[in-house]
Amino acid sequence: MNVLVIGNGGREHALAWKIGQSSRVDRVFVAPGNAGTALDAENVDIAPSDFPQLIKFAKQNNCGLTVVGPEAPLVAGIVDAFQDAGLKVFGPNKAAAQMEGSKAFCKKILRQADVPTAEYRLFRDADSATRYIKDRFPHEGEDVPVVVKADGLAAGKGVTVCRKAEDALEAINQIARDKIFGDAGNQIVIEERLDGQEASVLAITDGHTIVSLAPAQDHKPAFDNDEGPNTGGMGAYSPTPIVTPSMMSEIEERVLVPTVHALKRSRRPFRGVLYAGLIMTNQGPKVLEYNVRLGDPECQPILMRLKTDLIDILEATVDGRLAEIEPLQWDPRPAICVVMASDGYPGDYTQGHAIRGLSEAAQLPDVKVFHAGTTLKGSDVLTAGGRVLGVTALGDSIATAKLNAYTAVKKIRWEGAWCRKDISDKAQILPS
Structure with a gap:
């Protein structure tokens, strides 16, 4: 076909x-x-x-x-x-895609399904959101444990994790007054800040059967040690040791299954990829958000490891016969994706820079360079986005996969190219 x-x-x-x-x-x-x-x-x-x-x-x-x-x-x-x-x-x-299209709708479904998530408030204008922050946190310098989110789609950037009142007030201004995310800022969600490591659990469902993919861990902040502004993702690795087999079972039972059932009850049956962005708290996993498609960059290491024919999975989902497919087969080796970005991302950046070293990186074993923001001009590959490449590699261990990925990264150059240097380091503090 x-x-x-x-x-x-x-x-x-x-x-x-x-x-x-x-x-x-x-x-x-x-x-x-x-x-x-x-x-x-x-x-x-x-x-x-x-x-x-x-x-x-x-x-x-x-x-x-x-x-x-x-x-x-x-x-x-x-x-x-x-x-x-x-x-x-x-x-x-x-109708089902509103799980990502509206954070307020997603929160409503999570509440109906009794899925663990952060407490939240919804605001329809900047003034009421500002009053809420000032009334709740009146003392100067106190910790403000909230996250401010644009309700609609914002390319992964409409979320501000706050430490001080000024952070929250600035986020409200940018979302609801300056409208830097356009109509996505017509409503604001303010929720409690949860602490813990994040993990991505992606599942494919035809509305009846749920097939979980290998867990992954994304790196949203721009800079090493999870510092700097949020991005669309600066790298990912799979599997992540923070999601053990028993934890995966708990996530399926307490998060994925109730969500799919709640959507069905709401007459919005879901077929496709349901991607749970989770945070591992002391009380167990809680949902930060849902996406309705494969994550980027989680998709790259997950598909590097998948051995089952992807077409068989996709077709079975569309046809409503996901229960008939065999258990998914995975390469036991971990995979790591390092995102190479344009200078200035996630803020303003220039485009049109010639990329060198792609053929040299492609010749390395167990490496695949996935293009994100690129374009062709004659025979030259030019930058055409903020996140430009996802350099992905397999290895016998997480440390080896990291070495293979960064060896490939070092062969690729363009004016202003940069990346985080610590993708997958969180895995080293846990038994892998």
Whole structure:
């Protein structure tokens, strides 16, 4: 069959690469893709928001399955549009995608399902949110253990973890008054700050059966030691020792299953990837947020390790027969993804810098360089985003995987390139 992947980031490159390994797949198209997907698949110059043209292309090119990568088209209803056109498509419909499209809606479902999560308040304007912070924390210099979030989609950047009242008030100003995230800031969620290590547990569900993927750990803050502003993710590794097999069972029982049931009861049955962003507190795992697609960069190390044919999993989900597939097979070796970013990210950055050393990195064993923000100009690969590459490597241990990934990173250069140097170091404090 032919498969269409929608999106242009590192997640979509990893999806196209993995789908292309299936013996059942003839051609993989990526719309619009990037310089990396141009090597592993066929790029199509159609924007993810152009539903009519995507549907027309899928029909004309006999695409037996379309896989939606990013959250924005899912929240906008691309799955509904494809289904109405009689096409097979992987991902949740518009109603179910509100689990990521609205943090307030997600919190409501978590409360209904009795899933452990942070206490929260919802505000519809900056003034009421500001009054709440000033009334609750009147003393200058006191710890303000809250997190301020834009309700809607903000490319992973609409979250501010606060320590002082000034942090919270500034976040409220940026979200609700300056509208730096646009309409995503029409509502504000303020919730209690939870302390502990974060983990990502991704599961695929057809609304009845839940198949968990290998757990991973993302690194959201920009700089080493989890300092600096939040980003879309500066690296990830899988598996993470913080999620033991017994912890995984608890997460499935207390988090994933109740959430899927609550969505079904709300007449929003979920089919696709349900990604729980968790924090491991002293009281056990609690949900920070849900995403409705594969995480980026968690997707890259997870798919590096997956040995089961991905097409079999995706098709079974769309057809509602996930219970029939065999248990997933995994490479026992850990994998690590290091994100290489543009100077200035997650703030302002320049684009169009030529990237050198990609072919040298690609020749290293157990390494795959996934492209995120890249474009082709003739034969040159240029930077075209904040997060540019996801350098991913396998190794016999987490330490070896890290060494392999950073060995590849050192071979790649462009003006202003940078990365965190401590991806996966958290695993070293736990038995691996």
